[in-house]
Amino acid sequence: MGKKILKCSAINTGTSAKERLERFWDIFDKEDNVLVCINADPDALACAMAIKRLLRYRVKNVEIAHPNEISRLNNLLMVEVLKIPLERLGNVKLSDFNKKILVDSQPTHLPVFEKIDFDAIIDHHPLAGECDASFVDIRPQYGACSTMLIEYLRAGNLKPSVALATALFYAIKVDTQDFSKHSVLADGISFHYLFNIANRNLVKKFELTDLRRSELKYFNIALSELIYSQRRLYSHLGKVKSPDILVNIADFLNHVDQIDWVLVSGIYRDKLIVIFRCDGYRKSAGKMAERIFGEVGSAGGHKEAGRAEVPLSKLLLGEKKFSTLMLKRLVTRHMK
Numbered sequence: 001m002g003k004k005i006l007k008c009s010a011i012n013t014g015t016s017a018k019e020r021l022e023r024f025w026d027i028f029d030k031e032d033n034v035l036v037c038i039n040a041d042p043d044a045l046a047c048a049m050a051i052k053r054l055l056r057y058r059v060k061n062v063e064i065a066h067p068n069e070i071s072r073l074n075n076l077l078m079v080e081v082l083k084i085p086l087e088r089l090g091n092v093k094l095s096d097f098n099k100k101i102l103v104d105s106q107p108t109h110l111p112v113f114e115k116i117d118f119d120a121i122i123d124h125h126p127l128a129g130e131c132d133a134s135f136v137d138i139r140p141q142y143g144a145c146s147t148m149l150i151e152y153l154r155a156g157n158l159k160p161s162v163a164l165a166t167a168l169f170y171a172i173k174v175d176t177q178d179f180s181k182h183s184v185l186a187d188g189i190s191f192h193y194l195f196n197i198a199n200r201n202l203v204k205k206f207e208l209t210d211l212r213r214s215e216l217k218y219f220n221i222a223l224s225e226l227i228y229s230q231r232r233l234y235s236h237l238g239k240v241k242s243p244d245i246l247v248n249i250a251d252f253l254n255h256v257d258q259i260d261w262v263l264v265s266g267i268y269r270d271k272l273i274v275i276f277r278c279d280g281y282r283k284s285a286g287k288m289a290e291r292i293f294g295e296v297g298s299a300g301g302h303k304e305a306g307r308a309e310v311p312l313s314k315l316l317l318g319e320k321k322f323s324t325l326m327l328k329r330l331v332t333r334h335m336k
C-alpha cells in the first residue's frame with residue numbers, strides 16, 4: 001500500500017471544492033469499514049455526521065468514535081435529539097476498520113489520536129505538527145470545520161437532511177460564538193445556506209439547555225441569600241455539586257438592570273469558587289478576581305467574566321462558615 005504523504009499546507013491551495021471532494025472520495029472503496037474519530041463537541045459531531053453522509057453509498061460502513069466524555073448538557077441533548085450514533089473510542093477495535101478519518105482535530109491534539117494511522121484529516125485548527133495521511137485538508141482560517149464539510153456536501157450536490165443541517169448550523173454558531181469570534185466569509189455563506197434547512201427552534205433549545213432539574217434548588221438559595229449593595233449583587237450558595245451552577249446563576253443575575261457587578265460564590269471540593277460578572281466596559285472582571293484572590297488562590301479571566309478558586313484553608317475561617325456577607329466584605333475591601 002503505497003501511501004502518498006502530503007504536507008498539510010500543500011493540499012488545499014488552488015483546489016476547487018469539487019476537486020477536493022473527488023480526491024477525498026478517491027481514497028475510499030465499496031468494501032471499506034470507516035472509523036471517524038472526533039473530540040466530541042458540536043462542531044466535531046456535525047462534521048462526523050457530514051462525513052457519514054458523504055460516504056453513505058461509497059463504503060460499507062461508517063462509525064463515529066470519541067475518546068472524551070460528553071458532559072455538557074447542550075451537547076448531550078444534541079446527540080440525543082439528532083440521534084447521532086456514537087461509540088467511545090476505548091470500546092472500538094481499531095483493527096475492525098481499514099480506513100480512519102480524523103475531523104475537527106489533529107493527531108497531536110490528543111495522545112490517543114497520535115497512535116492512530118489516519119487516512120484522512122480534515123480540520124480548521126492551526127497546523128500542529130506534521131500530518132501524514134493520504135488526504136489532508138486543513139484550513140485554519142475557517143471559523144468552523146463544519147463550514148468545510150458544507151462545502152464538500154455542496155460540491156457533491158448533497159442536500160443535508162434537517163438533522164444534519166441543524167447540527168452544522170449549531171456547530172457554526174458555537175465555534176464562531178454567533179460570529180462574534182474569528183470567522184471568514186465562507187462561514188457566513190455556509191450559515192446562510194443552512195438557514196432555511198436547519199431547524200432553528202431546535203438550535204435555540206440546544207443553546208438554552210444548560211441546567212439539570214436537580215440544580216433548580218440553587219436558584220432558591222441564590223435568591224434567598226442575595227445581598228444588594230452599591231450596584232452590586234452578592235450571593236454565596238454554600239456547597240455545590242458542580243461549579244458550573246455558579247456560572248449559570250451569575251449569568252442569570254447578570255440580566256438584572258442597574259447592576260455593575262455580580263459576585264456568586266460556592267464551595268466545591270474544599271475550595272471557595274467565586275464567579276465575577278460585569279459589563280467589561282472600563283472594568284475587568286478577570287483583573288478584579290486577581291486583585292482580590294490572586295494571592296491566596298488562582299484567579300483570572302476576561303474583561304466581562306472572571307473566576308477565582310481559593311483553598312478553604314487559605315481563608316482562615318476557623319470555626320466560621322463562609323457567607324454572603326463575608327463575600328461582600330472581601331470584595332468591598334478591594335473595590336472603591
Ligand SMILES: [Mn+2]
Pocket residue numbers: 043044104124143144145146175
Ligand atoms: Mn471546530
